[in-house]
Amino acid sequence: MAGGGWIVLTYREPPTTRPRRPMLRLVRAEGVEDVVLPGVTQAYAHWLGLLPDDLCEIHLAAEPGFVLERVGRRSTASLFLQALATKPLRGISALYEGLRGDERRYRDTLRGTCAVTPRARYSDWAAERAAPLPEPRGGMDRRNAAAATDPLSRTGEGTRDPMAIRVLVLADADSKSLAATLGSLRAQSHPGWRAVVLHEAPHQATLDDPRIAHAPWRDDRSLRDLVGDASLCLLRAGDRLVSEALGLLATEIGQADLIYADELRDGAPRLKPDWSPDLARVTGYQGRPWLAAPALLARLPDGPVGPRETFPLALDLMLGQAAAGVAHLPRVLAETVGADPDAVARADLLIQHRTAVAEPLIRDRVVDLLWPLPDPAPRISIVIPSRDRLDLIERVCRGVLHETAYPAIECVIVDNGSTDPAVLAHYDALRRDPRVTIVAYDAPFNFSAMVNAGVAAATGSVVVLLNNDVAVLRPDWLDAMVRQALRPKVGAVGAKLLYADGTLQHAGVVVGLGGRAGHILRKRPGDTAGHLGRLRVAHEVLAVTAACLAVSRENYLAVGGFDAEAFPVDFNDVDFCLRLEATGRKTMWTPAATLAHLESVSRGPSVGVKRVRFEQEAARFAERWRDAIRHDPYYHPGLSLTTFGEDLE
Template identity: 55%
Template sequence: MLPGLALGAARWLGYLPGDCQGIEIAAEPGFVLERVGLRSSASVFAEALLKRPGRAAAALRAGLARDERRWRDSLRGACAVSPLARYPAWKASRLFRAASTEPRSGAQIRLVLPAPFAQADAVARSVASLRTQTHQDWSLHIAWTDGAPPTSPAIDGRVLSTSWNPAATLHELAGGADLFGLLRSGDVLAPEALHLLAKSREAEAAEMVYADEETAGRTLRPRLKPDWSPDLALATGYVGAPALIAGDFLAGLPAEPVDTPDALAVTLDLAVGSATRVVHIPRILCRREPVTADPAARAPHLDRHLRSTGSSARAALRDGRLDLQWPLPDPAPLVSIIIPSRDRLDLIARVTEDVLEKTPYPALELVIVDNGSKEPAVLDLYERLRLDPRVRIEPYPHPFNFSALVNAGARVARGDVLVLLNNDVAVLRPDWLDVLVTQAVRPEVGAVGAKLLYEDGRLQHVGAVVGLGGEAGHILRRRPADTPGHLDRLSVAHEVSGVTAACLAVTREKYQAVGGFDEETFAVDFNDIDFCLRLGARGWKTVWTPHAVLSHLESVSRGRPVGAARARFEREAAAFTERWRDVIRHDPFYHPALSLTTFGEELE
């Protein structure tokens, strides 16, 4: 996969087999190939040794073992991937701007910039960046928040300078323009920013269009945003700048005064929560001064907005962070927890105790789908478990097929909500099931995944990225459990493309609507991500939540595939790639400038 053009240009380093005779590139119109170079493996290895010795050592081990894929991926991870902290150097080698030959948009753009006099210098920087815009039909309303405006004449007729009017409505501030946006003092737009935003809005008939930004604090850092993610937007306001909202969309909002600049910012954030046609331009088009958000100040605005729209969700502060809290239905729906298992008393005894004794959810049943257990101790455990009316043991005496095991459990389950749970999972928080159910019963949600940790407490699962590692993979594996993630997204529930079946909740109705797991194509691997993507194709989004926390040993009962199992894995990987090629090209919740080679949020 070629990296995204977050800065207008990109560099790619790849491995060429010895019998390679040519390269074909699939690219959009306007693609320009500036330079091609051929490097020896020795030179790339030397660079890896200097940059990341640990990965160079891993590459050497793979090379000696003749593992070509691991060899090339280790070298790429060392030489072609940069940590986010090295963004300035990464940017310096990629920035490129060519004069656009596209026809200009005819859209009128109105921007509002509230600021106190003390930030006049920063305001001047913002005005200067507007005057360099290739899109000329814009106007700026500078609203001074601490008194009358300066008496000096405006340097540009498109700039209006007044005092902040607390009685002004959003409609009045927008001034009837085709597109409306909010700036902060010090925002510096790239010259092509308004042009690209306006053209994208026209092409997609969007209600809002936004792009990426960088923040200029002690060090320059990027803010690489996902495509439209409503839950994440409501909780974190990640959209930021630059962003333009369609005037006809604003016209449909209540004409209420916005008494403070903070209220204006939150009002715009919340207003677009109901938007359905939102376009993201994965390109850095604005530099902003960093501002520390105050979740406690945002929470009341968000809560009032949720109540006014009739949402059952409420704004909640968890550990100092703002999140959306969804209520548990009353009465609580029956949940069927489906656990495929075979032998391994140490695993099945622990997980059944955790479900039956450490999970206070009021209405649950446990369905163990047994795949031919023979250990006497396990069979004795089953006999004891059958005494509990909440437990059912469903035999599945056939060759191992994880998807078929899950489907067999779903057929006999009585619950309105199905929760798939691996036998190598341990409960860490008693409210885990409540949290999953509150998300799963939302009409717009399909699958829900949990935060899973390794036994040592490091991250194992915080959602899957399609395309990672070639097909799909878990992001940020083996990072500390409190890792916030880019844009602090790991602190709140948000949309992802897929979650693991090690702990996955879904309503029975939605499970049946897509035909359950595909046991013919994905007997062992990729079945959960394929399931999530099929739900997505039907209009149901997948959500990952950090508030359901469990421990997962990850395939400890099955081991790593070798021999015939490895061949089966490769067949399923090829089938997944063929079915979901478009999502592999672009996972909407993972920025295209981030690496698909490594398992961290690093720059490609």
């Protein structure tokens, strides 16, 4: 495309459990720039972007089946008019960034204003990306009807086919809700389903569709009696599947033995991450719809299903624990009803179905898991890079040495050439504490090299990297991080960090956010729950900040520590987490460790030479981790990478 300016791309891709956001490579006279586009989670996706004036070539990286439907132009004037009409302050901010020559901020601010939609307006956003769908099949497919006199004692013709699906519907006294669910089943494009409606009490069923059986709930019946050899889908009366739902789930079930999709719950979108087992255990975020393969069902205990009230939650837990592979289809395939189970019910069932050594507990009205600590508690080495700033080093050391409840602490301060006499005198006082070691790093500032030097001097079995501008708020913060860091298959562990005004500074890093990596929900209220309530519990993320990062010494050394050559100042923590992830060691974030962070006050802002260095490290990061930038598995591909508020784009 000749020339620069604002364009709108409209494109589509087939649904898949292996999404990767499309990426444009813009070859400019002054270099190369990669731009990540919104993922396709509806019939179509749109991208509003600014092409530079010195554009020479465009290259596209996309998944098989990608189709570019339309390329349109938008004038700058029309975008500013839209911005001033809808979000005037942001429109003015974009104008200011443009006038002062910051192309990236100008572009992102204007795009964030004109192309990003709050989740509360999901229905408008989805309608703009919808397409006419094929007419659903009405009525009954007689060729596939199973005219059985006892539908629970046989699975019907063809149910050993891997595409055969048994749908269990939990019904209540509301006949309209049940009719809506059964209507959506009759409209399915996939022909191989059979349904069993399970009523609270004996029910006089109409025999208008031999694919649908009715039966009273019985606590003593086994799941195998209900499902036979088919795949299983569980619905509640009132749930409505889109007409392609079962077909799409059945097509993708070969990728895993449990697959779940997105939903509208009482009208609000639930846009889910890829499989996040810790989050699933304590929140049940996977919800409905889902499809479980026969091989998975065969691994479940063959006992009675138990009480109807606890069956869905108990089944959820058992499936998640027994699944060999779990996949997520990022499309809204159902409208569902009903509230999530309360914390007490979930905690009770977690105890009954416990396979891990973690103890369920209720914190702030939600369930979380308390992982064990060895007895005696292992030594923890807290590594603090620092330079001058007596106020900072005094406060962080006071918090670590005197305000932290953990019993076995070693504090390693890595000093980068402090000259302030007051700081040097404070170091002399600290040396009288046998828990304190001070390491001199006499070289130009290199954060990665400094933490590597600190870890080399440390003797603890777990290392905690802690910025000097962090303040301890609660005495149990370190206990919470160590419990996570000592778990098998856990690499890095991050904390909840707050700005001085109490707003969020760090609630996990989303790779791709802002084009490279960014802190989700930054500057939101400190008690923000986040989409799906994720910020209320410990859960998997792709990366965390090294401002407060715990990792076992063994895992730190296994990946060679921080990369001091490629990332001396920025992106080193994200790169470290991604290298851990590549070896099968996942990253966790926990709100049970909450601290305050002034964010790089001792380093100062990235301007001038610092900005050039930042852009160089950003380019290296993008080149090394392009695939992760295109798909952070814990961040839904329909959510914006332009803004930080879990918005739609």
